[in-house]
Amino acid sequence: MTDIFLILVGAILVNNFVLTQFLGLCPFMGVSGKVETAVGMSAATIFVLTLASACSYIVYHYLLLPLGLEYLRTISFIVVIAAVVSATEMIMQFTSPFLYRILGIFLPLITSNCAVLGVALLNINQSHTFIESVFYGLGAAVGFSLVLVLFSAMREKLDQCDIPEPFQGPAIAMITAGLMSLTFMGFTGMVQ
């Protein structure tokens, strides 16, 4: 139980995927313009990342390992992630058009979110069990969502501020992201 808790805290705060490991920066900068879109992206990511880390665990341990094809893991994980994303999209479009409309374009965008692939590969590197993998994926996604929502809220506030011209737009966003990253460094060493 404590193991899982430590994995969650480690993935959310200490080794935050965006601010400490610098994975998934594209959506972090891309969809953080408004809190609404950020929340949509977060929800989609939490769902897909958890599912994808479970699926990639199964593929790796029950298909690639027995056949001795560990070196194919990157390409097969990409295939699995893409499949999970498109399956999720189709099912969601059918069962919940409302949710589908909110998540909209973000769902397919997750395919290219490197945090998803990163979680799958790190699960293997750190030799997690199945349960641990799932919670590691969940933790990574929650951490991603946390900083994404925080960051978008800040950017919304920034839009209302009188920013010197050279810093407007992406420049101030980058500076903000850097400062956020610095603050998250404060968690270092809390969990090994």
Next chain:
Amino acid sequence: MTALPALLNPILTLLGLGLGIGSVLGFIAKRFQLESDPIVNRINNLLPQTQCGHCGYPGCKPYAQAIAEGEAINKCPPGGAGTIRKLANLLNLEELPLDATHGVEEVPKVARIREAECIGCALCIPACPVDAILGAPKFMHTVIESECTGCDLCVEPCPVDCIDMVELHTQAIAAKQQDHLPCINCGLCIDECPVEILPHTLYRACDDENLELAESLKLQYCIECRKCDNVCPSGIPLVGYYQAAKEKLQLETMEKIKANNAKKRFECHLERQERVKVEEEVLREKRAKLAQQNKSKTSNQNIQAALERVRARKNEKPSP
């Protein structure tokens, strides 16, 4: 040669993985199939549904069909620049100015019959694409104003020119307020607002006429208490801006409802025409058949009988 078997295993594995995933996806796609709204319908929903035919097509749906097949999007005068912009957004095309050969954008109008002059010829009734003219032959007609789309198709067939196109009485949108200083983002209005909207952000959205944004900024929550007006150091009449935006939104909603109605009525109109055509066809066939039967059976006898009658009368006449 020795490399081949070593390669075969990974290739087969990946192939199998791909096939497995592909079939699962295919199954899901089949199981959760959703009939998507075809592009023609989406285009049609953006058109104003006046069914006026200014574009050169008999109604909005045929024009939508034509647009889907590559027709220019700037041939709809009733829709004007707004419709062109929406179409350009939907189809990812460039925004074009309205093609003046098909007419110019005008204020919305409705047809009105000068009832004293109407002779009851009923020629305007079939011309109306949305069946909004009420009347019968030799009786006065009238236009159901709430259903009229202002297409002016009924004006031309009228032999006595008793149909006028009159401007629809829409509420005039409040004009922009008097000059004032620009918003300085001081935030005084935020603290004042009793319903906790962001008055200065909302003001900017209203000023840009970005109604969608204004709505998402809770335009409708404003109770128009004018507290923000009173504290604004720039003297911006904020509530005036909100009222104008609200009015515009309401107008847009009403137009949307009306367009939806007109679309339905046009569809019913087409359906009825189709039905009448089929019924007439059936009736004509029936009559032709009957006539054929009668002809083959009795035509000769009838003629003979008639000739007999004529002869008998002729013989009768000179006798007295």
